[in-house]
Amino acid sequence: MNQHSTGPFRRAVIAAALSIFALSTPQVEAQTYPARTMQVVVPFAAGGGVDVATRLVTEKMSAVLGQRFVIENRGGGGTIVGTQGVARASGDGYTLLAAPTTLVINPALREKMPYDWEKDFAPVAMLAKLPFVVVAANTFPANTMKELESLGRSQSEPLTFGSGGTGTVAHLAGELFAIQSGAKMQHVPYRGEAPSLTDVIGGRLSVTFSTLASASGQIEGKTLKPLAVTTRQRTTLLPDVPTVAEQGYADYDISAWVALLAPKGTPAEVIATLNKTVNTALADENLRSQLAKVGAEPGGGTPEELASFMKKDAEVWARVVKAANVKPE
Known part of the structure; x- marks a missing residue:
C-alpha cells in the first residue's frame, strides 16, 4: 500500500477516535444526567437550620429525580473548608454545595479568600430562606x-x-x-x-x-x-x-438562606435539570409544611434570579461590615 492510499484510511481512523472522545465529554454525559448518586456538601455541622432545610429539600429532590442526593457535612473555617472543596470539584453535577449566606459575607470579613464565589460557582436555585x-x-x-x-x-x-x-x-x-x-x-x-x-x-x-x-x-x-x-x-x-x-424601617429585609450551587464548568443542561428538580420539589405541599415547622420559607426560582439575589445580598453585607467595623473572630 503506497503513501497516497493510506491517507483516507488514516483520516477515517482519526475521525473515529475523535468521535469516541466526544462521547466522553461532559456535554454528552449531561444528556444522561444523573446516572449515579449526587453529593451535596453542607459546610456546617449536622443539625443546624441550613443542614435541616437542605436535608428536607434534597430528600424530596431524590424522589423527583430518581437518584439519591447524599448530604456530607463538612464544617470548619467559617464554612470556608467545605465551600473550597466544592470549588475544586469537577463540574459534572455530582458534587454540589448547599451554600449558606456566609458565602457572600466572608469576602467582606476577610482580606483573602481561597475562592471567588462569583467565578468559581454556577448558581442553581434557592433552596430555602430562614x-x-x-x-x-x-x-x-x-x-x-x-x-x-x-x-x-x-x-x-x-x-x-x-x-x-x-x-x-x-x-x-x-x-x-x-x-x-x-x-x-x-x-x-x-x-x-x-x-x-x-x-x-x-x-x-x-x-x-x-x-x-x-x-x-x-x-x-x-x-x-x-x-x-x-x-x-x-x-x-x-x-x-x-x-x-x-x-417603620422600610428597607429592612433580612434572612439567612441556603442555595444550591455547582462548580464552575457544570454543563447548562445539568444546571437546568437540577433547577427544575428543586422547583418541582418545592411545589410539594408536604415539603412546604415540613419547612414551615423548622422555621424555613421555601425558595425556588431561576439560576439568574439566584445570581442577582446573591450579588445584591453581598453588597448589603459589605456595607454593614464596613459601617459597623466588624472583624472575624
Missing part, C-alpha cells in the same frame, strides 16, 4: 422595634444584643438595625443560639436575633416575647408577629 425573630424577656420595657430604638437612643449605656457568633447573619442583622435606627447597641457573641436565648430570658441580655426554629418554642411557652421578624413579609410560623419593615 428568617430571624427579635426576642426579649417578658419584663423588658420595649414591645416594638420603635420602642427598642427609643431605649437605645435615650440610655447612656448601649443596649446589648446577642447572636450565635461574630460575622453571622444574626449578628449583622442586629448591626444593620442599629445603623438604620440610630440606636446604641452592643453585640455580644455566643457559641450558638441557645446560650443567648437563656441570657435574654434571665435578663442578662437586652434582645437577641434568633432563628424561628430556635425561639418559637420559648415564644409559644411565653418565656420570651417577639418584637419583630426580620423578613419583609410575615412568616407562616409566627403570622401575628409584625416585621421590622412594617414598624
Whole structure:
C-alpha cells in the first residue's frame, strides 16, 4: 500500500477516535444526567437550620429525580473548608454545595479568600430562606422595634444584643438595625443560639436575633416575647408577629438562606435539570409544611434570579461590615 492510499484510511481512523472522545465529554454525559448518586456538601455541622432545610429539600429532590442526593457535612473555617472543596470539584453535577449566606459575607470579613464565589460557582436555585425573630424577656420595657430604638437612643449605656457568633447573619442583622435606627447597641457573641436565648430570658441580655426554629418554642411557652421578624413579609410560623419593615424601617429585609450551587464548568443542561428538580420539589405541599415547622420559607426560582439575589445580598453585607467595623473572630 503506497503513501497516497493510506491517507483516507488514516483520516477515517482519526475521525473515529475523535468521535469516541466526544462521547466522553461532559456535554454528552449531561444528556444522561444523573446516572449515579449526587453529593451535596453542607459546610456546617449536622443539625443546624441550613443542614435541616437542605436535608428536607434534597430528600424530596431524590424522589423527583430518581437518584439519591447524599448530604456530607463538612464544617470548619467559617464554612470556608467545605465551600473550597466544592470549588475544586469537577463540574459534572455530582458534587454540589448547599451554600449558606456566609458565602457572600466572608469576602467582606476577610482580606483573602481561597475562592471567588462569583467565578468559581454556577448558581442553581434557592433552596430555602430562614428568617430571624427579635426576642426579649417578658419584663423588658420595649414591645416594638420603635420602642427598642427609643431605649437605645435615650440610655447612656448601649443596649446589648446577642447572636450565635461574630460575622453571622444574626449578628449583622442586629448591626444593620442599629445603623438604620440610630440606636446604641452592643453585640455580644455566643457559641450558638441557645446560650443567648437563656441570657435574654434571665435578663442578662437586652434582645437577641434568633432563628424561628430556635425561639418559637420559648415564644409559644411565653418565656420570651417577639418584637419583630426580620423578613419583609410575615412568616407562616409566627403570622401575628409584625416585621421590622412594617414598624417603620422600610428597607429592612433580612434572612439567612441556603442555595444550591455547582462548580464552575457544570454543563447548562445539568444546571437546568437540577433547577427544575428543586422547583418541582418545592411545589410539594408536604415539603412546604415540613419547612414551615423548622422555621424555613421555601425558595425556588431561576439560576439568574439566584445570581442577582446573591450579588445584591453581598453588597448589603459589605456595607454593614464596613459601617459597623466588624472583624472575624
